[in-house]
Amino acid sequence: MQRPAYVPLPELMEEKRIAALHELQLLDTDPEEEFDELVALAAELCGAPQSVMTLVDSHRQFDKSCFGLQRRTTVRSDAFCNYTIQQPQTFIVPDARQDGRFRENPQVTGEAGLCFYAGHPLRTADGHAVGALCVMDTQPRELSSVQERMLRVIANQLSIRVQMRSHARAVQKLNEELDGERKLFRAFLDSIPVETYLKNQQGQLLFYNKAVAERFGVTQEAWLGKTSGELWAKEIAEGIMAEERNVIETGKSHTSYVAIPCHDGVTEYWKTIKSPIQRATGEVMLANISLNMTEDLRREEALQHAQDELEEANQKLRSLSLTDNLTGLWNRRAFDSHVETEVFRAQHGCTPLTLLMIDVDNFKRLNDDFGHSHGDDVLRQVAAILSKSVRSNDIAVRFGGEEFAVVMPGTNIEIAQAVCARIQRALKDHAWMHREVTVSIGVADCVADITADDLLKMADCAMYRAKRSGKDRAVAYDASLLAHTVEPQGATVMQ
Numbered sequence: 219m220q221r222p223a224y225v226p227l228p229e230l231m232e233e234k235r236i237a238a239l240h241e242l243q244l245l246d247t248d249p250e251e252e253f254d255e256l257v258a259l260a261a262e263l264c265g266a267p268q269s270v271m272t273l274v275d276s277h278r279q280f281d282k283s284c285f286g287l288q289r290r291t292t293v294r295s296d297a298f299c300n301y302t303i304q305q306p307q308t309f310i311v312p313d314a315r316q317d318g319r320f321r322e323n324p325q326v327t328g329e330a331g332l333c334f335y336a337g338h339p340l341r342t343a344d345g346h347a348v349g350a351l352c353v354m355d356t357q358p359r360e361l362s363s364v365q366e367r368m369l370r371v372i373a374n375q376l377s378i379r380v381q382m383r384s385h386a387r388a389v390q391k392l393n394e395e396l397d398g399e400r401k402l403f404r405a406f407l408d409s410i411p412v413e414t415y416l417k418n419q420q421g422q423l424l425f426y427n428k429a430v431a432e433r434f435g436v437t438q439e440a441w442l443g444k445t446s447g448e449l450w451a452k453e454i455a456e457g458i459m460a461e462e463r464n465v466i467e468t469g470k471s472h473t474s475y476v477a478i479p480c481h482d483g484v485t486e487y488w489k490t491i492k493s494p495i496q497r498a499t500g501e502v503m504l505a506n507i508s509l510n511m512t513e514d515l516r517r518e519e520a521l522q523h524a525q526d527e528l529e530e531a532n533q534k535l536r537s538l539s540l541t542d543n544l545t546g547l548w549n550r551r552a553f554d555s556h557v558e559t560e561v562f563r564a565q566h567g568c569t570p571l572t573l574l575m576i577d578v579d580n581f582k583r584l585n586d587d588f589g590h591s592h593g594d595d596v597l598r599q600v601a602a603i604l605s606k607s608v609r610s611n612d613i614a615v616r617f618g619g620e621e622f623a624v625v626m627p628g629t630n631i632e633i634a635q636a637v638c639a640r641i642q643r644a645l646k647d648h649a650w651m652h653r654e655v656t657v658s659i660g661v662a663d664c665v666a667d668i669t670a671d672d673l674l675k676m677a678d679c680a681m682y683r684a685k686r687s688g689k690d691r692a693v694a695y696d697a698s699l700l701a702h703t704v705e706p707q708g709a710t711v712m713q
Contacts, residue, residue: 266353273349302337303347313358338373545601571664581620637690656690
């Protein structure tokens with residue numbers, strides 16, 4: 219039977235393979251029991267005296283786990299596994315001494331005396347062959363069909379464990395990002411000129427911000443776990459607890475206004491809002507925000523409204539899974555929260571905001587001609603190009619299917635046009651595997667008195683106009699023509 223020859227991987231595929239290998243962080247690490255047990259099992263089931271789990275780097279082969287021989291590092295050009303990672307299935311050399319590719323190999327002619335080799339590639343979730351599971355012998359031999367299947371099954375199990383490592387690392391990174399968001403939100407609550415706290419159903423304080431601590435002259439930890447009955451006089455405490463019980467039991471927010479005489483004869487006027495909020499576990503808690511309205515009641519009411527909306531938006535962001543599994547960009551749910559927040563900021567801060575809606579041209583034809591796996595790879599590459607082409611404060615998301623979106627805070631149409639040109643230029647310069655990939659882009663800017671839904675419809679309208687106009691172009695929605703009615707005639711091609 220003719221055996222497959224060694225064919226080097228294309229340069230781009232090899233670069234991605236090496237990058238995937240280094241992301242695993244397994245090179246030059248100590249043996250691990252979960253790998254060692256499977257490697258030993260492979261030797262036993264295949265009746266071979268030696269078995270190895272290898273990782274193939276750019277210029278070397280590293281033995282992560284060994285059975286029947288010492289761990290070592292081999293020059294890649296001498297490694298049998300260098301052939302294995304090029305193959306879709308198991309690579310077998312019955313007698314290396316009779317094989318023109320290996321008879322002069324140092325592993326065959328040297329002390330190791332390698333004669334028989336069978337290896338199956340180890341792959342990442344993206345399909346990159348980063349190494350191999352192989353069994354070896356100093357005598358020529360063949361594997362039975364059952365042994366070959368067992369080798370493949372064990373190799374697949376090793377691949378799954380490698381993929382789980384990668385997934386765990388991604389989850390850890392996400393947790394670190396979420397922890398950073400929590401710290402940022404705590405800093406945000408400490409910086410605002412309002413008092414806020416959070417209580418559980420038993421009335422114990424779980425959190426209060428810096429403003430509360432400073433007003434009553436305590437640290438931000440001193441009152442944690444305490445109830446109103448432990449902090450205030452009986453009559454005052456009973457009134458507070460009755461109000462809080464009513465909010466939790468009815469599930470309705472309660473707003474109250476209180477006049478507080480101060481020691482200097484001045485009366486302070488406070489507005490307090492108590493609201494029920496629900497944890498993922500189903501537990502209902504009570505959130506409280508208090509504002510001093512003495513100096514400017516109307517201004518404080520506007521600030522409170524803005525605070526409520528921003529707090530709700532941040533709570534939604536923290537409770538959602540924010541990334542798209544295929545591309546690594548933000549997902550649709552994150553987009554919905556981001557765009558609502560950014561439209562609110564743009565409307566109240568009188569700052570520009572632009573939205574890009576992007577559709578991959580002829581994507582169905584790509585899937586039909588080259589398969590869904592290639593289509594997924596195209597989407598990942600388009601996502602990577604978008605990430606590199608937009609600015610650091612822009613928010614790139616996978617909107618769904620072959621559609622992407624970019625939320626661009628502080629950006630007008632002229633700057634957006636330059637970003638569109640940069641995206642299209644990067645797509646044209648990219649080395650695509652089968653055929654060039656282009657996109658159609660719709661551009662809309664946030665004008666006065668529109669909602670996030672309006673902005674999305676405007677950008678979507680402009681994007682479809684771009685597709686009907688010949689594709690591979692960017693079209694801007696003319697907001698001065700129809701600020702609220704989204705029709706095709708409200709779009710103009712960006713030159």
